[in-house]
Amino acid sequence: MIQLKVNGAEQSFDGDPEMPLLWYLRDVLGLTGSKFGCGVGLCGACTVHVNGQATRSCVAAMRDTAGKEVTTVEGLEKNGLHPVQKAWMQINVPQCGYCQVGQIMQAAALLNSKKKPTDREIDEAMSGNICRCGTYQRIRAAIKAAAGEMP
Amino acid sequence: MSAIENVSRRRFLAGGIIAAGALVLGVRYYSKLSSGDKLPHDTNADRATLHPNAFLGIDADGTVWIVASRSEMGTTSRTTLPLIVADELDADWKRVKIGQAIGDKRYGDQNTDGSHSIRSFYDAMREAGATARFMLIQAAAKQWGVPAAECETDLHVVVHRSTNRKVGYGDLASVAAKLPVPSREELKFKPKSAWRYVGKGEVSYDLEALVTGKAIYGMDARVDGMLYASVEHPPVLGGKVKSYEDKEVLKVAGVRQTVPIDPFQQAPAFQPLGGIAVIADNTWAAFQGRKKLNISWDNGPNETYDSDPYKNELRETAHKPGKVVRNIGDADAVFAKGSKVYEADYYVPLLAHATMEPMVALAEFKDGKVRAWAPTQNPQAAQDIISKELGIAKEDVICHVTLLGGGFGRKSKPDYVAEAAVLSKKVGRPVKVVWTREDDIKFDYYNAVASMYMKAALGADAKPTAWLQRSVFPPIPSIFDVNAVYGDPSHLQQGWTDIPYDLPNLRIENGPAKAHVRIGWLRSVANIYHAFAIQCFTDELAHAAGRDPLDYLLDLIGKPRTIDFKGVDYPNYGAAFDAYPWETGRLRHVTEMVAEKSGWGKRKHGKGTGMGIAAHRSFLTYVATVVEVEVNDQGEVRIPRVDTVLDAGLVVNPEATRAQFEGAAVFGASIVRSGEITATKGAINQSNFQDYPVARMAEAPYQTNVYIVDSDAPPAGVGEPGVPPFVAAFCNAIYAATGKRVRDLPITKLGLS
Numbered sequence: 001m002i003q004l005k006v007n008g009a010e011q012s013f014d015g016d017p018e019m020p021l022l023w024y025l026r027d028v029l030g031l032t033g034s035k036f037g038c039g040v041g042l043c044g045a046c047t048v049h050v051n052g053q054a055t056r057s058c059v060a061a062m063r064d065t066a067g068k069e070v071t072t073v074e075g076l077e078k079n080g081l082h083p084v085q086k087a088w089m090q091i092n093v094p095q096c097g098y099c100q101v102g103q104i105m106q107a108a109a110l111l112n113s114k115k116k117p118t119d120r121e122i123d124e125a126m127s128g129n130i131c132r133c134g135t136y137q138r139i140r141a142a143i144k145a146a147a148g149e150m151p
Numbered sequence: 152m153s154a155i156e157n158v159s160r161r162r163f164l165a166g167g168i169i170a171a172g173a174l175v176l177g178v179r180y181y182s183k184l185s186s187g188d189k190l191p192h193d194t195n196a197d198r199a200t201l202h203p204n205a206f207l208g209i210d211a212d213g214t215v216w217i218v219a220s221r222s223e224m225g226t227t228s229r230t231t232l233p234l235i236v237a238d239e240l241d242a243d244w245k246r247v248k249i250g251q252a253i254g255d256k257r258y259g260d261q262n263t264d265g266s267h268s269i270r271s272f273y274d275a276m277r278e279a280g281a282t283a284r285f286m287l288i289q290a291a292a293k294q295w296g297v298p299a300a301e302c303e304t305d306l307h308v309v310v311h312r313s314t315n316r317k318v319g320y321g322d323l324a325s326v327a328a329k330l331p332v333p334s335r336e337e338l339k340f341k342p343k344s345a346w347r348y349v350g351k352g353e354v355s356y357d358l359e360a361l362v363t364g365k366a367i368y369g370m371d372a373r374v375d376g377m378l379y380a381s382v383e384h385p386p387v388l389g390g391k392v393k394s395y396e397d398k399e400v401l402k403v404a405g406v407r408q409t410v411p412i413d414p415f416q417q418a419p420a421f422q423p424l425g426g427i428a429v430i431a432d433n434t435w436a437a438f439q440g441r442k443k444l445n446i447s448w449d450n451g452p453n454e455t456y457d458s459d460p461y462k463n464e465l466r467e468t469a470h471k472p473g474k475v476v477r478n479i480g481d482a483d484a485v486f487a488k489g490s491k492v493y494e495a496d497y498y499v500p501l502l503a504h505a506t507m508e509p510m511v512a513l514a515e516f517k518d519g520k521v522r523a524w525a526p527t528q529n530p531q532a533a534q535d536i537i538s539k540e541l542g543i544a545k546e547d548v549i550c551h552v553t554l555l556g557g558g559f560g561r562k563s564k565p566d567y568v569a570e571a572a573v574l575s576k577k578v579g580r581p582v583k584v585v586w587t588r589e590d591d592i593k594f595d596y597y598n599a600v601a602s603m604y605m606k607a608a609l610g611a612d613a614k615p616t617a618w619l620q621r622s623v624f625p626p627i628p629s630i631f632d633v634n635a636v637y638g639d640p641s642h643l644q645q646g647w648t649d650i651p652y653d654l655p656n657l658r659i660e661n662g663p664a665k666a667h668v669r670i671g672w673l674r675s676v677a678n679i680y681h682a683f684a685i686q687c688f689t690d691e692l693a694h695a696a697g698r699d700p701l702d703y704l705l706d707l708i709g710k711p712r713t714i715d716f717k718g719v720d721y722p723n724y725g726a727a728f729d730a731y732p733w734e735t736g737r738l739r740h741v742t743e744m745v746a747e748k749s750g751w752g753k754r755k756h757g758k759g760t761g762m763g764i765a766a767h768r769s770f771l772t773y774v775a776t777v778v779e780v781e782v783n784d785q786g787e788v789r790i791p792r793v794d795t796v797l798d799a800g801l802v803v804n805p806e807a808t809r810a811q812f813e814g815a816a817v818f819g820a821s822i823v824r825s826g827e828i829t830a831t832k833g834a835i836n837q838s839n840f841q842d843y844p845v846a847r848m849a850e851a852p853y854q855t856n857v858y859i860v861d862s863d864a865p866p867a868g869v870g871e872p873g874v875p876p877f878v879a880a881f882c883n884a885i886y887a888a889t890g891k892r893v894r895d896l897p898i899t900k901l902g903l904s
């Protein structure tokens with residue numbers, strides 16, 4: 001039995017400990033904000049926070065989440081929208097939107113560790129997140145806009 | 152995602168259907184549903200108090216329901232088309248609710264491809280709004296006892312100025328619903344000066360849902376009692392299962408059963424590929440079970456296909472006379488005169504769509520009927536193939552359209568939706584079939600591999616005196632007819648038969664190529680390889696002649712004229728020539744404008760930097776693009792800046808249009824940098840983003856500036872036209888920066904590093 005916290009709530013899991021966190025979130029808990037894109041940690045669509053760190057949930061086995069705190073987009077902000085989400089709306093970032101939750105979770109983690117990231121730091125931090133629609137320049141602009149609004 | 156619609160709320164509006172005019176508005180559709188034994192097809196718009204046509208309904212509380220009949224994959228058409236209705240209705244956008252249509256032919260064409268949603272539905276959307284506005288004005292006039300001519304609309308109200316009276320749309324809905332629906336001839340459309348939204352645009356109706364994870368894609372569809380499936384497809388197109396062993400599969404926790412799927416018959420079209428499905432309680436268990444399958448395959452005739460020799464075959468074919476698809480003068484006579492001749496071969500490999508959301512669909516077969524939930528660009532095609540596969544009537548197939556996590560043409564082909572329906576019937580439960588990324592890359596409908604041979608003779612003024620171009624590619628019709636080997640007019644038109652240059656001697660040919668994989672539409676389609684060849688060859692000729700590429704390009708485009716397609720099978724993207732003539736002056740204009748905006752010829756370029764230019768019309772839109780590149784000593788290519796100018800006629804949603812062209816530059820960057828699918832013994836070699844890389848943030852253009860030409864011409868496409876000129880301009884910029892000419896894509900073969 002694996003005990004973990006998801007968006008502040010205690011959860012326990014007694015299935016296959018090799019099951020990636022992504023499928024536990026999506027198929028078991030019904031939290032579908034985190035997306036399946038590649039299954040091997042190459043695209044970032046599944047990005048969530050595990051103990052505050054941006055993590056590719058498609059390659060994070062449930063056994064490694066024991067005792068951890070998982071935050072998904074559904075729990076990113078208790079009240080209203082997170083500054084990163086607000087910036088995403090202000091800059092009108094999404095096209096199809098499928099990768100954007102992963103991008104937002106990655107960006108939120110970046111801004112938690114770097115208040116004012118440079119272009120290079122943004123490129124590096126976001127390099128694991130693919131957007132096939134090609135919204136990168138807006139993502140960069142939104143991260144800069146959100147940087148001024150982080151608590 | 153509740154599948155249950157409240158049928159008791161359904162209301163029928165006598166006479167509530169306007170006469171023919173726009174093809175989509177004149178369909179009387181309810182007779183079939185009233186028998187009570189059919190699946191419900193109605194929407195909130197249908198159920199509203201005032202419901203003058205299929206696209207629109209107004210409730211007594213003033214809520215305006217607008218049906219989005221086209222699929223949303225990121226182009227914002229789900230927002231932009233309703234915006235046209237709302238504008239003509241004079242509705243408050245904040246009081247508009249959008250409902251996504253199911254597949255239903257009363258909406259007309261729903262195949263959301265070809266960059267024509269706005270072009271084909273602009274008039275229909277205006278009519279829908281104007282019809283309701285007409286009826287609301289009539290209702291208010293009746294209520295006030297004044298002539299309708301004295302009434303007008305303001306935001307969500309009808310007003311009578313002289314008596315200073317006004318009444319809200321909601322309050323008028325039930326009275327208006329009793330009035331006859333006007334004919335198109337009676338309608339009065341708003342003048343441009345009164346437009347509220349058209350030309351100004353709006354952000355996506357779904358924007359907040361998209362950033363909060365609440366948006367529902369196909370991947371997120373759920374119904375009670377559903378099972379999950381993952382399918383091992385034949386590795387070679389047309390392959391069949393000889394035998395298989397599933398003992399180990401069934402030992403995997405959560406796996407329920409395995410189910411064979413029949414191979415497709417004749418040409419693949421949109422049929423499921425066949426193979427063995429693993430059915431499980433969750434996606435992960437299905438994936439794990441699949442790894443334990445032991446299948447013996449009969450690969451069939453495509454096992455002989457290897458992409459390397461195939462490339463050489465295409466090139467050889469391109470060097471031989473082909474089918475002449477357009478001819479002016481006598482190019483060979485000029486070539487024979489012994490003037491200086493330039494030749495070049497260009498090559499673009501197979502390309503995969505790699506939408507961020509892999510193929511996925513949920514379907515429930517029950518009591519001889521199917522409900523499907525799918526991220527599809529083409530729900531009516533999904534109905535068709537499901538009805539064929541299951542032997543049921545098309546009306547007994549409901550296809551709900553979710554949001555699409557990218558489409559780019561892949562999701563116009565509903566093979567994966569049919570797969571879910573077939574499995575649900577075999578399993579007796581709702582089944583959600585989830586493709587892995589590997590499935591997505593290996594079992595795509597690829598953009599055709601293409602080889603282009605170009606030849607030109609230059610005169611004393613450096614302008615071409617003769618021009619020959621030959622393209623060879625396995626055509627898209629091969630998915631419907633295995634014997635199809637020549638390009639069809641709808642793809643030869645894509646930047647090939649419509650070369651915009653004023654050439655005295657021109658011959659355009661196409662050679663045969665047999666397909667060994669499924670070929671399909673991918674964003675910009677044949678324009679990608681055709682524009683690459685023509686626009687890069689033009690750049691080569693400019694350099695050969697010692698001319699500035701911009702000046703040379705403008706010289707070749709020549710004076711403004713309308714291209715005469717007499718004797719040429721040129722479908723003009725299905726648009727009428729009088730509304731959408733091919734005007735070289737518009738191409739010239741965007742080219743001149745992009746030169747000015749990009750600072751062409753005015754900015755200094757140091758070592759390893761350079762700019763490239765290209766101009767191209769596709770999907771009826773004229774685009775010119777300048778790309779700036781920097782190549783460092785390690786051969787790494789950066790794209791600091793892109794400038795692109797487009798003339799798409801009337802642009803309804805400029806903000807969404809800019810986003811499409813920004814995205815097109817990134818899509819093009821992926822094609823040039825790393826887009827390549829290859830095959831060995833008929834099986835695709837690539838599998839995921841490590842071997843089919845797409846542009847990441849640092850590889851994408853740092854800044855793409857998009858400029859929209861102000862135009863009153865009718866609306867043209869915006870989703871695709873940005874890609875082709877970007878690809879060519881990027882390659883031309885690489886030459887300017889490095890002196891290395893790109894003739895084979897992707898540039899991994901160029902030896903920059």
